Amino acid sequence: MILLLGGTTEGKQVAGYLDEAGLDYLYSTRTAVKFEGKGIYRYGSLDEEGLKAFCRLNSVSLIINACHPFALALHNTVAALADQIPVIRFERVFPERTIGPLVHYADNFAGALMRIKNLDYRSMLALTGVQSIPMLSSFWQSYPCWFRILDRQYSIDLAAGYGFPATQLLFGLTQDMEEEIELFRRINPQVILTKESGFNGKLDAKIKAALSCGIPIFIIKKPELSPLFHRVHHIDDLINQLKTGNL
Structure with missing residues (x-):
């Protein structure tokens, strides 16, 4: 089972692909949102022990972290499990930093x-x-x-x-x-x-x-995330990761 951590535009993009591919997944957000995907939806904060228990209960074998770049508490919680469950970080694209007096x-x-x-x-x-x-x-x-x-x-x-x-x-x-x-x-x-x-x-x-x-x-500045995360920025890269299992 795939656990998709969303609540963002990126989360919706990933959910759309998983729906098209016919892959089973759980979609999780911190607060309640309108979700129309085919995955099983849940919401609410999860600490490290809560996330471990949730993954164990639902036989989660892969986490796709598509939550907001500044959701630091959740990123740290997921990082604590990254040596036990593979984590793909589906990350938005960032512009180069602007240099100027203002x-x-x-x-x-x-x-x-x-x-x-x-x-x-x-x-x-x-x-x-x-x-x-x-x-x-x-x-x-x-x-x-x-x-x-x-x-x-x-x-x-x-x-x-x-x-x-x-x-x-x-x-x-x-x-x-x-x-x-x-x-x-x-x-x-x-x-x-x-x-x-x-x-x-x-x-x-x-x-x-x-x-x-x-x-x-x-x-x-956006927080630095765990080096254990497998980072991708585009759906094509995510598809390649899922198909090859190169995690």
Whole structure:
């Protein structure tokens, strides 16, 4: 049995291929999502022991990790099993890092926040998701800050639980460059913070829009993943891995 860890565009792509190939699989996400594939769907967080038990119960012989690049806790949990169960990491494609005076990369949120404060920026547009709200609390409790989050009740409730003002929430997904420019000009923050989310996360559009508006943009680098993962970036590469069993 294949365990597909999804909740992303990549997860849907892999599920579509597995459906076409007639392969049995389990599709797992952290929170409930609408899933129309042929696999068996489940949702909920799994720690290391929970994942081990789940794989044992369902005779999982292969894990395809297609979850978000910043789902670090899950990546680490899967890595703990990678010497026992083969893991294919189906990873989105990332643009080359942009070099320029307005583009800054940071290893983590703490590092980005320190540099933003040292440069004395006093308003921020955060495109880093609802779960990053507590990581940036020392900034938004002192200065104007806007967070763009998904327009769903789970995210709204989470933001409220963090104590973030509802009037400073923006809803929706990343748009194309022109729409991002419109948003950036309307909010007019002194700095923008985002994550290295790849082409599927439209990182290139965010960077181009920020540069067009002359606004500095800080980018949290994607986490490094386990060397035990077998990495592929395209469906054809995944198909080849599954057919050859070269794991």
